[in-house]
Amino acid sequence: MCNxxxxxxxxxxxxxxxxxxxxxxxxxxxxxxxxxxxALMDEAIRVRVDNLPPGAPVTLRCLxxxxxxxxxxxxxxxxxxxxxxxxxxxxxxVGGTYRGKEIMGLLWSMRPxxxxxxxxxxxKRNVCTPMLFTISVYGGHVSHDFSSRRPLAEELTERWYMAxxxxxxxxxxxxxxxxxxxxxxxGPFPGLLDMWGGGGGLLEYRSALLASHGYVSLALEYFAPxxxxxxxxxxxYFEAAxxxxxxxxxxxADKVGIFGLSLGGIVAIHMTAESTVxxxxxxxxxxxxxxxxxxxxxxxxxxxxxxxGRKVHMDEEQNVIWRDISLPISSDLSRKTDVRRINCPxxxxxxxxxxxxxxxQYAEDMERMMRxxxxxxxxxxxxxxxxxxxxxxxxxxxFRATNFMWDYKxxxxxxxxxxxxxxxxxxxxxxxxxxxAFLRQHLYSPHLPKxxx
Amino acid sequence: xxxxxxxxxxxxxxSRGLVDEKVAILVQSAPPGARITLCAFHRCEDRHxxxxxxxxxxxxxxxxNVSRDPSLGGTYSGVEQMGLFWSIRPxxxxxxxxxxxKKNVQTPMEFTISVYQDHFTDxxDQVPLASQTVERWYMAxxxxxxxxxDHExxxxxxxxxxxGPFPAILDLWxxxxxLVEYRAALLASHGFATLALDYMTPKITVETGKMVDNTYFExxxxxxxxxxxxxxxxxxxxxxxxxxxxxxKMAAYSHVVxxxxxxxxxxxxxxxxxxxxxxxxxxxxxxxxxxxxxxxxxxxxxxxxxxIPTDPAFKVDVGRVQCPLLVVAGEDDQNWPxxxxxQDMKExxxxxxxxxxxxxxxxxxxxxxxxxxxxxxTRASSFRSVGSREKITALWxxxxxxxxxxxEDAWKKTLDFLRHHLYS
Numbered sequence: 001m002c003n004x005x006x007x008x009x010x011x012x013x014x015x016x017x018x019x020x021x022x023x024x025x026x027x028x029x030x031x032x033x034x035x036x037x038x039a040l041m042d043e044a045i046r047v048r049v050d051n052l053p054p055g056a057p058v059t060l061r062c063l064x065x066x067x068x069x070x071x072x073x074x075x076x077x078x079x080x081x082x083x084x085x086x087x088x089x090x091x092x093x094v095g096g097t098y099r100g101k102e103i104m105g106l107l108w109s110m111r112p113x114x115x116x117x118x119x120x121x122x123x124k125r126n127v128c129t130p131m132l133f134t135i136s137v138y139g140g141h142v143s144h145d146f147s148s149r150r151p152l153a154e155e156l157t158e159r160w161y162m163a164x165x166x167x168x169x170x171x172x173x174x175x176x177x178x179x180x181x182x183x184x185x186x187g188p189f190p191g192l193l194d195m196w197g198g199g200g201g202l203l204e205y206r207s208a209l210l211a212s213h214g215y216v217s218l219a220l221e222y223f224a225p226x227x228x229x230x231x232x233x234x235x236x237y238f239e240a241a242x243x244x245x246x247x248x249x250x251x252x253a254d255k256v257g258i259f260g261l262s263l264g265g266i267v268a269i270h271m272t273a274e275s276t277v278x279x280x281x282x283x284x285x286x287x288x289x290x291x292x293x294x295x296x297x298x299x300x301x302x303x304x305x306x307x308x309g310r311k312v313h314m315d316e317e318q319n320v321i322w323r324d325i326s327l328p329i330s331s332d333l334s335r336k337t338d339v340r341r342i343n344c345p346x347x348x349x350x351x352x353x354x355x356x357x358x359x360x361q362y363a364e365d366m367e368r369m370m371r372x373x374x375x376x377x378x379x380x381x382x383x384x385x386x387x388x389x390x391x392x393x394x395x396x397x398x399f400r401a402t403n404f405m406w407d408y409k410x411x412x413x414x415x416x417x418x419x420x421x422x423x424x425x426x427x428x429x430x431x432x433x434x435x436x437a438f439l440r441q442h443l444y445s446p447h448l449p450k451x452x453x
Numbered sequence: 454x455x456x457x458x459x460x461x462x463x464x465x466x467x468s469r470g471l472v473d474e475k476v477a478i479l480v481q482s483a484p485p486g487a488r489i490t491l492c493a494f495h496r497c498e499d500r501h502x503x504x505x506x507x508x509x510x511x512x513x514x515x516x517x518n519v520s521r522d523p524s525l526g527g528t529y530s531g532v533e534q535m536g537l538f539w540s541i542r543p544x545x546x547x548x549x550x551x552x553x554x555k556k557n558v559q560t561p562m563e564f565t566i567s568v569y570q571d572h573f574t575d576x577x578d579q580v581p582l583a584s585q586t587v588e589r590w591y592m593a594x595x596x597x598x599x600x601x602x603d604h605e606x607x608x609x610x611x612x613x614x615x616x617g618p619f620p621a622i623l624d625l626w627x628x629x630x631x632l633v634e635y636r637a638a639l640l641a642s643h644g645f646a647t648l649a650l651d652y653m654t655p656k657i658t659v660e661t662g663k664m665v666d667n668t669y670f671e672x673x674x675x676x677x678x679x680x681x682x683x684x685x686x687x688x689x690x691x692x693x694x695x696x697x698x699x700x701x702k703m704a705a706y707s708h709v710v711x712x713x714x715x716x717x718x719x720x721x722x723x724x725x726x727x728x729x730x731x732x733x734x735x736x737x738x739x740x741x742x743x744x745x746x747x748x749x750x751x752x753x754x755x756x757x758x759x760x761i762p763t764d765p766a767f768k769v770d771v772g773r774v775q776c777p778l779l780v781v782a783g784e785d786d787q788n789w790p791x792x793x794x795x796q797d798m799k800e801x802x803x804x805x806x807x808x809x810x811x812x813x814x815x816x817x818x819x820x821x822x823x824x825x826x827x828x829x830x831t832r833a834s835s836f837r838s839v840g841s842r843e844k845i846t847a848l849w850x851x852x853x854x855x856x857x858x859x860x861e862d863a864w865k866k867t868l869d870f871l872r873h874h875l876y877s
Contacts, residue, residue, distance in 0.1 A: 026684050028620055028876045031644050037593040038469035051876045132594070136615075154615035156595030163468045164563065165586030185567075185584040189460060214462055214583070252460060444462045444482040 030058075030084075032137050032153040038130065040212055041159050041205070042394050042432060044104055047088040049137050049153070052080040059096070059138040060088065061146060062106035064131060070120055072397065074098065074110040077141040095141060098422070106135065107159075107395040108425035114144065119403035119414045122396070127208040128168060130158035161205045163212035168204075176241045177221040179204050181211030182250050190255035190281070190443035191216040191245040193238075195264030209393055210259070213436055215443065216251050217259075218244070222298075234298050238267055239277045254281060255443045261286040262357065262389065267298065269366075270337045272344060279344070282442035284435055286349040287389045289362030290337040290369075291326050319401040319416035321355050329358075329365050339366050340373045347380045347438045349431045351387030355418035359389075382434060384427035388419025394429040463583040465566050471642055472562070472589045472635075473826050473864060475534055478519040480568055483511045483582075490527070490569040491519070492576060493537035495562060497553055502544040503829065505529070505537045508572040527574070529854065537566060538589075538827040539857035545575075550835035550846050553828070558638040559598065561588035589827075591635045593642035598634075601648075604676050606669070607655035609634050610648050611641030612682050620687035620713070620875035621646040621677045623670075627694025627720075628838045630654035639825055640691075643868055645875065646683050648673060652699065652730070653839045664731040670699060671709040687875045691716040691867075694789060694821065698724050698733055705773040714777040714874035716867055719786055719821045721794035722769040722801075723758040734839070736767075751833045751848035755790045761797045771798045772805025779812050779870045781863045783819030787850035791821070814866060819859035820851020826861040 031050040039045055052058060061075040076093030078086045089103045098105030112120050124131055136151035162168070165184025171177065179202065183189055192215045194207045207217035220241050228234050246253050258280045260268030265288015272283040273290070293301055313321040330336050339346075348366070350359040363381050370376050384391075390399055404415035419427075462481040470476060483489060492506040507524035511517050520534045529536035543551045555562060567584035569576070592598070595614030601607075609632060613619055622645045624637040630653030637649035650673050652665055678685040690712040692700035697720020703710040706726075724733045743756040762768055771778075780798060782791035795813045802808040816823075822831050836847035851859075 026618055028684060028687060029615070029617065031872065031876055032615070033644075036467040036470050036474060037642070038588070038590070039467055043467060050872075150616055152616075154595075155593070156614050158469070158594050160469065163585070164588045165565075184565075184586045185463070186580055212468070213464075214460075255460070440462055440482065444460055 029153045030137055032135065032155050034135055034155045034157045037155070038158040038160065040163060041131070041161050041209060041396075043159075044395075045107075045157060046103075047106065047135060049078075049080070049086040050084065052084040052086065054080060054082045054084050056080045056084070056139070057141050058086060058152075059140065059142040060086070060106060061136045061138060061142075061151075062110065063134045063136070063146075064110065064122075066122055067125055068120075070116050071113040072110045072122055073113050073146070074106050074108075074397075075142070075146075076102070076105055096143070104395050104425075104429075107133070108397060108428070109421060110397040119401065121399050121402040123203060124161060124205050125203075127161040127204045130160045133157050133159060161208040161212070166208065166211045168208070171218065171244070173244055174240050175237065176244050178202065178241065179207065179219045179221075180245075180248070181207050181217045181219070183211050183214045183216065185214075187216075187250040188252045189214055189216045189250055190257070190439070191248065191251040192218070192256070192439070193242050193245055193258045193268075193280075194219050195238075195258070195260040195267055196220075196222075196262070206259075206261075206393060210439075213439075215257075215439065216245060216248060228297075231295055231297060235271070235275065238271055239275055242271070242278045242280070256280060257282040257284070257439065257443055259284045260288055261391070262288055263298070263301065264288065266291055266301065269339065269342075269346070272346065273337045273339050273341045282345045282347070282438065283342075284347045284349070284438065286391050286431070287351060287354055287357060287359050289326075289357065289359050290339045290366050291329075291335065291357075291362060292337040293335055294333075315416055317401070318414065320404075320413045321416045323355050323358050323418075327358050327361065329362060336365075339369050340375065342370065342375065342378060345378050345380070345438070345442050347435065348382065349391055349435065350381065350383045351389060351391055351419055351424065351427060352383055352385050353387060353418040353420065353424075354389040355416040356389040380438070382431055384423065384431070386420040386423035387427035388424050389417040390419075391424075391428055391431055394432045395425070396428060398424040398428075461568055461582040463566070463568050463585055465585045465587050468585065469561070469588040469590065471593060472591055472639065472828070476538075476587065477534070478537070478566060480509075480511065480517040480583075481515065483515045483517070483568075485511060485513045485515045487511045487515065487570070488572045489517065489582075490572055491517075491537060492567045492569060492581070493541060494565045494567070495541060495553075497562075498556055499551075501547055501551055503541040503553060504544050504576070505539075505541040506574065506576070507533075507536060525572075533854075535827045535861075538564070539829060539860070540853060541829045550833065552822075552831045552834040554633065555591060555635050558591040558634045561590045563588055591638040591642070596638065596641045598638065601676070604672055605657055606673055606676060607632055607651040607657070608648050608673060608676075609637065610646065610680070611637050612646050613641050613644050617646070617682040618684045619644060619646040619682060620689070620871075621648070621680070621683040622871065622875075623647075623674055623677060623688065623690045623712075624649050625652065625690070625692040625696030625699055627696055628653060629836060630839045636691075636825060640871075645689075645871060646677070646680065648677050653695070664729070664734070666729045667702070667707065670703055671707060674703070674710040674712075687713050689714045689716070689871060689875055691718075691871075692720060693718040693823070694720055695733075697721060699730075701769040701771065701774075704776060704778070705769050705771060712776050714779070714870065715774075716779045716781070716870065718781040718823050718863070718867075719783060719789055719791045721758050721789050721791060722771055722798050723761060723767060723790075723794060724769060726766055726769060747848060749833070750846060752836075752845045753787045753848050755787055759790050759793065761790070761793055768797070768801075770805075771801050771811075772807060774802070774807060774810060777810050777812070777870070777874050779814070779867065781814045781823060781867070782816070783821060783823060783851055783856065783859060784815055784817050785819060785850040785852065785856075786821040787848040788821040812870070814863055816855070816859035816863070818852045818855030820856050821849040822851070823856075823860055823863055826864045827857070828860060830856040830860075
């Protein structure tokens, strides 16, 4: 890091004095433009370089310094056209962390810089500030040692999870803990109960982004292991959270949906199908399923399978694979939610290379069950080849395996989530668009008469 | 009323942009063929309310796309993607003679874009169906703002992001004085190290009562050239209104100031050639009897410089200019005879043989205050000229839609001109 301006090396803001002879020979730098300069995390940006020599090899690099103090980067190798321009939207990257015509390759192909700690995951905790990315142009096709080179030009771009006017409220009400995000405007708005996976903690960024799209979103904090004495109480916690949203003055009471990823998806499906209290207007489940162990604490859902030990595999890099522990799928309802009881539209988002949970196989079973009672029209499955478990908002980097605290063994392991970067990123982009359209269709469109349901 | 049965979805993207970036406004989930009103509201730093509105009909799918669909009436009509920004004006009941100018460029302008059911023009006590806050910035992230403390200049330097060094621009406003930063901040956001210079009311004039002389501009220009972040041979001048007097004088006569190119907006070459700033101002004073007042008591100052003199002692010899020159004029400019001056300059340069350096952009129905795009059009506003010390309502001229189109086109061409001559 540069001591003077606190920027990473190679992107120093403090100009240094140069000898006058150099000044008289200095030529103007290339013109790097990034638009918009302040975008939401799911907005695309246009990156172009002008004023290069024609046919010049250049490298475009994107650098981010995370809250955890790690450096993440992506870069693409380009060749300027006869007018001396490079347009990321139109031109082809011939090398780097992504190849081909990839408008947002500089973002989704980011990974920790060489020499970083291993098993990292990039997740913003403070959603009230933007993520800052430095986009730079270097002469030649550079693949390493960026910090020892001087870029030709640089731009700073902000990416936000929260649109202007979105309000953030920390919630602790009737035992429910979480953060509520309210869109700008008079309201009232449709609502969403947003649930993360088994990694625990409270992650707000998806809820902030959903609020930026017009939904009152509650990022729900899970209870700590052992905090709630029974599965009944566990279910009541989620029901209370749902009711809290429903009763909020900014929310349209009959337009509240549930959104869950991984373990959160499992909870979402269970509540949607079997809760007698909660009636969501729609449900989205990413990388989850109707797996459910009755009378087993939620945080313990994998334990009986894990205890058997045999089904946990490791790959050649010692990454833990949990996918098979949930197989085979139970034929009775002792270990799965009765999805025949679902009465609202359900969207499943699945990566076919999910190494953590066999979501695709469970989805087949869900469809079979729903078809048996004539409800298959409520189900939409989006299945993406070569996408993994962690299907995040678009342009987020892909994590094939990351560090994970395995409570049961009290050990830190590297969990294999799966997915091939390019296909996984395409899946994130496509699924997010379709999820937003699904939510708009079911939470914003006019109220349909009950008979059509 | 369909309001209770549904929520209407409004999206304005990007929700944070530079002031010269376009936004896409989309309304969805409304009933098909519904009458709706879009409204933009902004409360400026002086706490005045500004608003624009337009009447639309949603399509068969219950959607409205401002880039595609026509406004049927309001503060603008027709298909106007940015109409809600450029057509804003003070809310009814406001103080007369207002002008919208951002003083603090380090914070954004906040607009609230709202959708209302039905067509109406009075928004008091109306509750919108949906609204969204939008930020509009003069400064891109990473642009460095530095107030200049020494060199006896009253100025602010804006440096683009990146290692540089960069081409530079000396940015000059007009007779109202003050240190106006927003255009310089925006130019820096486009890759030019830009110095916003107060030359009418700088600290030194306030303290001594004396106007600055030509050496003040030479010092400013040299300061830029010698800055380590600046390419010494690629410094331009950009002036508006009185700033054009300075720009042309320097370009034609200074032995020190050699701009690589110059942009002259809404100004003239008419001035006593051997004069200082003070001499130019007193020349205007002597012609003060030519000022006209229209029916609304608004002062028309353009005749101060008309007819364009034939005596060479009273106009800058633009035949001496050796750098590319972009002249921007509004043909309805009621404050300066910019279009007539541009024509005379062209003739002078043709006779001198350097007309190939000149580009004139002359806009029908555009007025004097040609600002960055999507800024509201001000046809008349309160003005206190440094020279006259009297507060008047100056008629700037221009008709809203044509003036806004001129601002958008002129800005784009100005940036292209600057990039071409400073970056190539």
